[in-house]
Amino acid sequence: MGDSNLRNIVRQPFRGLQHQPAKRTVRWSAVGAITGALAGTALAVIPTLASIFARTVVTPDPKPTEDVHVYNYWPRRGTSGHGLIELSITHQTTVRGQYALVFDEGNGVARIGAVTATDRKRDTVTRIVEEVYSGDLAQTVRGRWAGFVWPTPTEAGYAFRNIDIPVDDGLAPAWFIKPKRPSQHSNTWLITVHGRGSKRNEGLRMMRVAQRMGMPGLLVSYRNDGDAPDARDRKFGLGATEWPDIEAAILYALNNGATSVVLGGFSMGGAVSLQVMYRSALSSYIRGLVLVGPVIDWMDVLRHQAQINKLPHIAGKLGSWLIESPWGKTITGLASPVDLRRLDWVARSDDITHPILILHSEHDDFVPIGPSAQLAAKNRQLVSLVRFQDARHTREWNVDPERFDSAMLTWLHVLLTGPQQPRLSLSSPKTAE
Known part of the structure; x- marks a missing residue:
């Protein structure tokens, strides 16, 4: 899932439930504003609010809002790309760790580091600029806070190969990162599945662990993410329709040297991975799943978003019904309704068939930790939960990379040195690179 902000809903409808939450949540904050303004006619606007809510959930946002104001940039002389930057204070920009500032409508990217000063009177925060990868930061006035740290494997220091994975209606580009030192685990690939509104560079935060384990990494794209072919209805299925693209990635891995895979899913990528x-x-080729800030129960996420944005309860409930019902297709644009109950893994905890490691922050303001905790409590044999503090949505690595890596390394070591799961025979032809 991605993050953007919905402040101007009166002038423009919801454009996307994105993966880097804005000052409050994402665009959903505008729902609260319009709801208050129209309180006297709440019953009349409920169908409209529900329709906007439903469309937002399933509609990709090609241009996430750049809602972080840039007030000053002081480049360090003699060191290209390093310096200090003064930004507007948001729930994200004051949190410790490394992040990306995306600006100039996605054409510019800078890596931002530690906080050096906070000015509550001016409502600004000053942070270190560690690197400017592209764009002219001195000319920008606003940007978007993002959880990825490196735009491509090159900036992260990894040699990689571009590959294309055959999917419905075309080819989905992916990055293949070979381990520097092969190990006994080199036949198990780590396939990362990014969140809604994000791209495959989100998975680079898992590659340090993959390298230490000697596991190849495959960072994939999937329908509607701007890289892979769009779905025919150009709508998100919240995991229910995206999973065949990840199945295609598994098949590619198996046809190119892998004997098993581990799936690494972020946010909605977790929902996609659970469907796979x-x-x-090819499920029996999956050794386990590592899920970061995952959507375990979509109904819970939708209730949360409706509540914090002061949507009338009935409007939020009606919006969810529009996504689920065949009657809602004319409003949502979905080719087929989404069965949200099929995406509720708390209720379906007995259907979990593989070991799962969940890394989730107590302060995730987009996908609450509650369902992750409930799933871990209901299926202790297969599901492990590691709780983080302070991190916002899917920023667990950013806030505490050492703890993230340690938890994932320990879990993978136990997983991959245990007994192998049964294997299926492949009947599909070898895919071309």
């Missing part, structure tokens, strides 16, 4: 686990004919 349960529905794919």
Whole structure:
């Protein structure tokens, strides 16, 4: 899932439920504003609010809002790309760790580091600029805070190969990162599945662990993310329709040297990965899943977003119904309704078939930790939960990379040195690179 902000809903409808939350949540904050303004006619606007809510959930946002104001940039002389930057204070920009500032409509990217000063009177925060990868930061006045740290594997220091994975309606580009030192785990690939509104560079935060384990990394794209072919209805299925693209990535791995895979899913990528686990004919080749800030129960996420943005309860409930019902297709644009109950893994905890490690922050303001904790409590045999503090949505690595890596390394070591799961025979032809 991505993050953007919905402040101007009166002038412009919801454009996307994105993966880097803005000052409050994402664009949903504008729902609270319009709801208050129209309180006297609440009953009349409820169908409209529900319709906007439903469309937002399933509609990709090609241009996430750049809602972080840039007030000053002081480059360090003699050191290209280093310096200090003064930004508007948001719930994200004051949190410790490394992040990306995306600006100039996505054409510019800078890596931002530690906080050096906070001015509550001016409502600004000053942070270190560690690197400017592209764009002219001195000319920008606003940007978007993002959880990825490196735009491509090159900036992260990894040699990689571009590959294309055959999916419905075309080819989905991916990055293949070979381990520097092969190990006994080199036949198990780590396939990362990014969140809604994000791209495959989100998975680079897992590659340090993959390298230490000697595991190849495959960072994939999937329908509607701006890199892979769009779905025919150009709508998100919240995991219910995206999973065949990840199944195609598994098949590619198996046809190119892998004997098994581990899926690494972020946010909605976690929902996608769980669907692959349960529905794919290649499920038995999956050794386990590492899920970061995952959507375990979409109904819970939608209730949370409706509540914090002061949507009338009935409007939020009606919006969810529009996504689920065949009657809502004319409003949402979905080719088929989404069965949200099929995406509720707390209720379906007995259907979990693979070991799962969940890394989730107590302060995730977009996808609450509650369902992750409930799933771990209901299926202790297969589901492990590591709780983080302070991190916002899917920023667990950013806030505490050492703890993130340690938890993932320990879990993978136990997983991969244990007994192998049964294997299926492949009947599909070898895919071309």
